[in-house]
Amino acid sequence: MKDIIILMFRLMVCIFEIWMLFGFYNNFLKNKPRKSRNNIFIILVFALIIFAINSIDNTILNLICVPVVYFVLAIVAFNGNVFKKLFGTLIGTIVILGTELIIVAVLNITSKELIESSMVNEPSAFVLTIIVKMVTFIVFEIIKQFSSKESEMMDGKTFCLYILTPLSCLGIMFSVVFCRIDFTENSLAKSVLIIFFFCMLIGNAAIFYGYNRYAKILVEKEKNRRTVMEQKMELESYKKVNVANDRYITLLHDTNHHIKTVYSLLKKDKKDDAMNMLSKLFDKYEKAEMIEYSGNTILNTILSDYKEKSSKENIECDIFVERGFNIEYVDEIDLVAMLSNLLSNSYEAAAKSDMKKIRIQMFMQNDGSFSVIKIENSYTSMIVEEDSVLKTTKQNKEFHGLGIKSVQQIAEKYNGWLSSTWSDNVFKSVLILENSMC
Template identity: 20%
Template sequence: MVVFGVLNYYFPNTIPSLTNASAHFLLVLFSKPLYLFIVQIIGQLLHNKNQSNQSFAKSDYLLFPIPLISIGIMLTFTYWNKTLSSIPELNWLISICASGLLLLNLLVFGINQYNQKRQQEYTQMQLLCQKESDMTEYYRALVQQDENQRVLIHDIRRHLASIDTLAAAKETDKIHAYIQQLQTSSCLKESLQRCDIPLLNAILCRYANQCETRQISFHTDIRSHTVDFLTDADLTALFCNLLDNALRAASIPDGFIELHTYTKTNSPFSIITVVNSCLTDPFSGPGRTLVSSKNDHRRHGFGLKSVQRVIDRYDGAIKMYFDLPTLTFHTILTLRPEKC
């Protein structure tokens, strides 16, 4: 109909004067390339989007009447083509209405795709928040375990006294059972002190164990009162996501991770730096964007979004770059305690 209106405007009465086959051929000759051009543009816009594994919602059926109504309007224009073609001023209205209907259908399709994407992102963020909450509770449990260990060490004299009493009574079996119970107690597991914040210390100890398992050198330098203004949830979201990314990249021969926190001189900002080994430049995507190494690319970026959420809450900033000569990836965060 767009082509029909344009042709009738510049060549009045040309199409109605032709036979049906000739008119049809002329319209097809101009309309099909236009259709191909529009489809190519849409294809390019959707080329880099991951459309796989998307469920078809029942609410999408509500969109079907819109293209059906558009087809009905087009058929009406076709039925009236002889009358409208005799009025040159209305030929532009045909083209404008046809273009408007085309844009309307594309707009509805685009809004639907955008809403689906936003809904998926919202769901992923909700799952991420739930994961962070669960991780916070987990690290709190580790802190409680560490406290129980301190209590057990404090009471070790009483345990030795009880063992001595059993030894005096020659209760060998009971002594053996008592010692086995103490040895298998989780309270006696080794716990390193890496910082003066109990929750963060539990987080760092967990990642230190993972680095030791993967033969990754892990060094931390957490200065006192540099990140103690962060809430438990923010500590978990920030350091777990940063160290998860660093651990994934540094899982190579002679890999290492360095974590430092300090306060900038004559400034209210606290600085957090993470330097880790990285064999390839992660900024190799279109527009120098980060490329995920995860198998599930749909979850790519949500960890950094969680980090960004904490940064925004404390009026901070983040900078990331890859140093090719040393094959290291650098992450630098600045946080303002007064913001919270």
């Protein structure tokens, strides 16, 4: 029974070790698309392989085979560059094997009586193993914190709060060892201590796993919300295109009748009536006009819409689109989201300002390698910036302020960026996108 417990403990340690390594790889390698239960199966298989190697009890074999198994795990479970996998394997091996060597060295140097105490038998070996894995876990979490993508990493304050728990647990474990607590007269107490030590280790891992899972859910929610917003914008844009087309169709249908009427009035020498009718007809055409700024219908629709809205608010709106301006490589939904957000912000700011001006320029740069969208608008309200990030001044901050962030994220998709500057009551946004068709 005792041997079975020891084997089960060692197997659990191997599973925990592979789970930590799997999470570490997942931090910078792309996980192959599969169901989560398949990941569990992979972790169990590789844990059994490590368990089998450890059971041979050959140090040289262990040092040679274990890193190979780690590398095979990276090959089997993840996509990505081979050199990245080799580098990840090297770091993972150093962390896992290095912490074992360091902890054993520290304990042997600082506590010689440990060798002679009751802590040297199996229960003490269990405690020592749990301490080693706790240190390994903390080291992996620190590395992951500084190498994670911005959307997946904790902010510094949150990480300090979370890391306090495993550090406290590690301190308790070390204290038990260095206090030379002897449980020779009560083996049950030893077993209870080991069980709770192991629970502390699993509990600490669960805390970070729970946070990561919660963070992913929040990211998914924000992505879904952004997708819904973009789809609404796209739908609104298409509706505007259809409305504009309907206006033209109606005008073209009625033009024939208008021309006949004007011709009839001219024949009767009623020039004033004919001119009056032509004037009304031209007014209708102007209202239905969608200016052809470029060969892109979506771009023309959005610019025409904001030109019309600006005119109604007495905003001076100057639009220049360079001949040959290329935006065809951008998905329509992305184009709608970027332009609608930028122009909406410019329109709202200009409408509230004293100067009431908007200037839009679209042109190519570096022999057509980049598409540049430059928008300038007047403003009078206060610009709020926090940690180099623009903050909304609107009351409902939960839903507002996502526009600029959305534009930045879409720009990154096209290897581009968005920069914003402001001075002398003029706000300037410059959006640069890499032309993939070049």
